[in-house]
Amino acid sequence: MNDLLIFGATRNSGWLLAQSARARGMKVAALARPGHGEALTGLGVSVIEGDAFEAGDCLHALALSRPRRVVSLLGGKDASGRRIDDVGNCNVIAACEQYAVERALLVTSFGCGELYPMLSPQAEALLGEAIRAKSRAEARWQQSPLPTTLLRPGELSHIDGTGRWLLHDGGTGSGAPLARADLAEAILALLDDEASAGKVRCVSGPI
Numbered sequence: 001m002n003d004l005l006i007f008g009a010t011r012n013s014g015w016l017l018a019q020s021a022r023a024r025g026m027k028v029a030a031l032a033r034p035g036h037g038e039a040l041t042g043l044g045v046s047v048i049e050g051d052a053f054e055a056g057d058c059l060h061a062l063a064l065s066r067p068r069r070v071v072s073l074l075g076g077k078d079a080s081g082r083r084i085d086d087v088g089n090c091n092v093i094a095a096c097e098q099y100a101v102e103r104a105l106l107v108t109s110f111g112c113g114e115l116y117p118m119l120s121p122q123a124e125a126l127l128g129e130a131i132r133a134k135s136r137a138e139a140r141w142q143q144s145p146l147p148t149t150l151l152r153p154g155e156l157s158h159i160d161g162t163g164r165w166l167l168h169d170g171g172t173g174s175g176a177p178l179a180r181a182d183l184a185e186a187i188l189a190l191l192d193d194e195a196s197a198g199k200v201r202c203v204s205g206p207i
Contacts, residue, residue: 001065001066001067001068002029002046003021003026003028003067003068003069004021004026004029004071004191005030005070005071006028006029006031006070006073007061007070007072007088007089008052008074008075009032009073010030010036010039012073013184015040016183017073017184017187017188018040019184020184022043027046028043028044028046029045029067030046031050031052031057031058032049034049052087053084053087053091055091058091058094059095059098062096063099068101069102069104069105070092070105071104071106071107072088072093072105072107073107074088074089083129085133085134085136086136086140089134089137089141090136090137092106093106093137093140093146100146102147103146103147103148103191103197104141104147104148105151105190106137106148108135108138108150109130109152109153111127111131112131112134112135112150113138113200115152115170116132116135118170138200148198149191149199149200150199151190151202152170153178153183153204154174154175154176154204155174155204156177156179159177159179160181162179162182162205164182164205165178165183165185165206166207167186167202169200175202176206176207178204182205186203
């Protein structure tokens with residue numbers, strides 16, 4: 001059994017989440033496409049090869065890792081232009097339901113769901129397609145009987161982490177930019193917070 005299974009761990013915030021979880025001594029597994037998991041293996045992560053576009057691969061990852069908790073940071077397009085944001089994340093929650101995981105957390109984006117009207121015209125033009133796909137994934141996760149959390153970060157940066165972040169409802173905007181390393185720490189904190197189950201939160205850098 002693993003403490004955590006991560007989807008979308010091969011780069012950026014997902015990789016930092018794996019690093020932070022391993023630094024805490026957690027047993028971590030991750031689904032990665034063939035040839036993309038070497039850096040995770042170097043962290044001591046158990047890499048399961050597969051593609052989240054395939055529902056069977058997501059089920060296989062749950063079957064092998066038997067995680068207590070699952071986090072998905074899936075996003076982007078494949079070489080053919082298909083978006084993983086909705087298809088992959090819906091496959092993940094279906095697999096989680098089959099294996100009755102203890103907790104599941106989906107990282108989406110500020111502007112998803114009811115916050116879409118708050119996007120600027122520029123942000124809608126640039127990110128609208130992705131945010132609409134992520135919103136569809138959120139809707140599927142919210143239908144799940146599992147204890148799930150939706151986390152919507154605003155602007156993310158590669159600056160060094162500060163160990164500080166701000167959780168909010170997004171009512172006044174996306175907030176200050178957030179270091180990806182701090183997003184990773186916020187995710188782990190929310191997984192440990194039983195009160196966050198069933199909740200939607202935005203996260204930004206501290207004011």
